[in-house]
Amino acid sequence: MLRLMRLIFASFLALAPLSVAQAQEAAIDLGTLREGVIEALPFALPSFQPEVGGSEQMAADISRVVAEDLAGTGLFRQIPSSAFISTPAGFGSPVAYADWRAINAQALVTGAVAVNGNQVTVKFRLYDVFSGAEMGDGLQFAGTTDGWRRMAHKVADVVYSRITGEAGYFDSRVVYIAETGPKDDRAKRVAIMDFDGANVQFLTDSSAIVLAPRFSPTGDRVLYTSYESGFPRINVLNVATVQRQQLQTAPGDMAFSPRFSLDGRQVIYSLTNGGNTDIYRSDLASGQFTRLTNTPAIETAPSFSPDGSQIVFESDRSGTQQLYIMSANGGEPQRISFGNGRYGTPVWSPRGDLVAFTKQQDGRFHIGVMRTDGSEERLLTASFLDEGPTWAPNGRVIMFARETQGADGTSSLYSVDITGRNLRRVGTPQGGSDPSWGPLQP
Amino acid sequence: MTHLIKAAVMVGVLTLSACTNADRFDGTDAANLNDAALNSTNGINQAALDPSANPTSPQYFSQTIGDRVLFQVDTSTLTAEGQATLRGQAGWLQTNSDYLAVIEGHADEQGTREYNLALGARRANAVREFLIAQGVASSRIRVVSYGKERPLAVCSDESCYAQNRRAVTIISIGQNS
Structure with missing residues (x-):
């Protein structure tokens, strides 16, 4: 049965034409699909069992986070425990499949948690209820108690991966700009959080404007634009030590919009000189730079292809903002966006098949995706101001910023899957913008 | 002084x-x-x-001559009114040669962050080029763009956007390095 679900998920997650009219404006309730091709898969997750005394709270917390991760995808629906006919006698004891079939649970997740001092161990098993068999082997994760959310995310990643056949994305972090204060006096700080908005930490203060942090491929460093010198410059920040240093760029009035290369040794960015903005690449160690575009137009927002051979970027050389792809060494680019409106902030998907972008049309903003040849454009969202998409590490979900209209407008982070479903607000404690989704953690 | x-x-x-x-x-x-x-x-x-009555004062520069020029949507072309203001600024800067200028370019919120940074830089540079053409030494003028990061007016309609699409000339003595 779950094998069948995999096929359904595969088609669900595959590209299908989606009209603008379907683009969602408002967040929907947790775990429901708005216009589902499929029903969310019902799963049962009895609260993980505390294996030793004093583990009860941790067991309950981990169970809750695993279930929230799964239900939060919109692909799964949690069956409330009040519907359970029986509960497992003990972790690993025989499963009463009939009791779970009777309440239409298709997947069953059982687990156990043991806390010893500051150490915690989480064990879990996944069962395919209708075929009456365990799905994969049981696993356990062990670590310190302060990392309990990560262990819950890892359990959810394995469950998600085994059922959908896709890599997970729950044990990942996002860097973004935390925003407070009114529009004309907004304080911005570089912040880091778990993908679900938990564990927010600030990496800079708000004494200078900071913009658009970008994770390194391994998540150890962050590039961002800072006005601390009075002029926009690119900083490289070490996430663990919070030490930062200014990137040595080509000489210019301003440097901004940086991204790491896949080996983390080079940075592509925009440099402005004499009012003209072009794309450059600099080597972090040597400071040597290469100019990649050379036109009087605005060239900005560069993003590498996952194999590092190409760069997608935006340029207004045609008269309006459009998307182009060029070799990673520069040269003549190919335009890929041809629809009505303006296209900016392209980001290559980690799978390499899609480019996510911001589109401005008729006074509205959209987050969309298109194939790298520009075909099959689909708009996933619509609002007064959506911008700045970033990909989940598995390429199935996009996070972006949405600013509300008017004098009291604020910016918040949202996520949406690449079919345009499951639009959700990410629960950050303050406002948020410019998200950059990091890799799945080891 | x-x-x-x-x-x-x-x-x-x-x-x-x-x-x-x-x-x-x-x-x-x-x-x-x-x-x-x-x-x-x-x-x-x-x-x-009244400091603005003193023609060598920064207040006179900002209030009487005018420290800012405004732009049409998604353009960096100087309007006739903007050019008149900038001729005044150039004259003032030539008379008051102790002063240096930083031109701050800004955009309204209707645009993506990176593009608006680049657009603000275009606007600031248009002002810089005009002042240089009027005889102000290029070494006295720097540019910076704030994109849409520093709006003056906060509403989400054209009455506010028009005020935010601006380039502001900030003068100071000996601050440029």
């Missing part, structure tokens, strides 16, 4: 707040009544110098 200006500004601010109080309390405040009596008995009216 700078100290004098600072002093003048401070007196100006103090005077302004005193005037505001007098208006608000409509002369019923005892201290204000005493001040008025003092002034009249002496037969001499005392007032702070």
Whole structure:
């Protein structure tokens, strides 16, 4: 049965034409699909069992986070425990499949948690209820108690991966700009959080404007634009030590919009000189730079292809903002966006098949995706101001910023899957913008 | 020179707040009544110098000449009105050669962050080029763009956007390095 679900998920997650009219404006309730091709898969997750005394709270917390991760995808629906006919006698004891079939649970997740001092161990098993068999082997994760959310995310990643056949994305972090204060006096700080908005930490203060942090491929460093010198410059920040240093760029009035290369040794960015903005690449160690575009137009927002051979970027050389792809060494680019409106902030998907972008049309903003040849454009969202998409590490979900209209407008982070479903607000404690989704953690 | 200006500004601010109080309390405040009596008995009216009346003051530059020019949507073309303002700025900068200028370019919120940074830079540079063409030494002028990060007006319609699509000339003595 779950094998069948995999096929359904595969088609669900595959590209299908989606009209603008379907683009969602408002967040929907947790775990429901708005216009589902499929029903969310019902799963049962009895609260993980505390294996030793004093583990009860941790067991309950981990169970809750695993279930929230799964239900939060919109692909799964949690069956409330009040519907359970029986509960497992003990972790690993025989499963009463009939009791779970009777309440239409298709997947069953059982687990156990043991806390010893500051150490915690989480064990879990996944069962395919209708075929009456365990799905994969049981696993356990062990670590310190302060990392309990990560262990819950890892359990959810394995469950998600085994059922959908896709890599997970729950044990990942996002860097973004935390925003407070009114529009004309907004304080911005570089912040880091778990993908679900938990564990927010600030990496800079708000004494200078900071913009658009970008994770390194391994998540150890962050590039961002800072006005601390009075002029926009690119900083490289070490996430663990919070030490930062200014990137040595080509000489210019301003440097901004940086991204790491896949080996983390080079940075592509925009440099402005004499009012003209072009794309450059600099080597972090040597400071040597290469100019990649050379036109009087605005060239900005560069993003590498996952194999590092190409760069997608935006340029207004045609008269309006459009998307182009060029070799990673520069040269003549190919335009890929041809629809009505303006296209900016392209980001290559980690799978390499899609480019996510911001589109401005008729006074509205959209987050969309298109194939790298520009075909099959689909708009996933619509609002007064959506911008700045970033990909989940598995390429199935996009996070972006949405600013509300008017004098009291604020910016918040949202996520949406690449079919345009499951639009959700990410629960950050303050406002948020410019998200950059990091890799799945080891 | 700078100290004098600072002093003048401070007196100006103090005077302004005193005037505001007098208006608000409509002369019923005892201290204000005493001040008025003092002034009249002496037969001499005392007032702070209006710094904007001094043509070499930064206040004169920002208020009388005008420190900013506005732009149409998604353009960096100087309007005729903008050019007139900038001719005044150029003349002032040539007369007051101790001053350096930083041109701040801005955009309205209807655009993506990176593009608006680049657009603000275009606007700031358009002003810089114009001032240079008018004879101001290029070494005295730097540019910076704030994109859509520093709006003056916060509403989400054209009345505010028009004020935010601007390039502002910030003058200072010896601040450019």
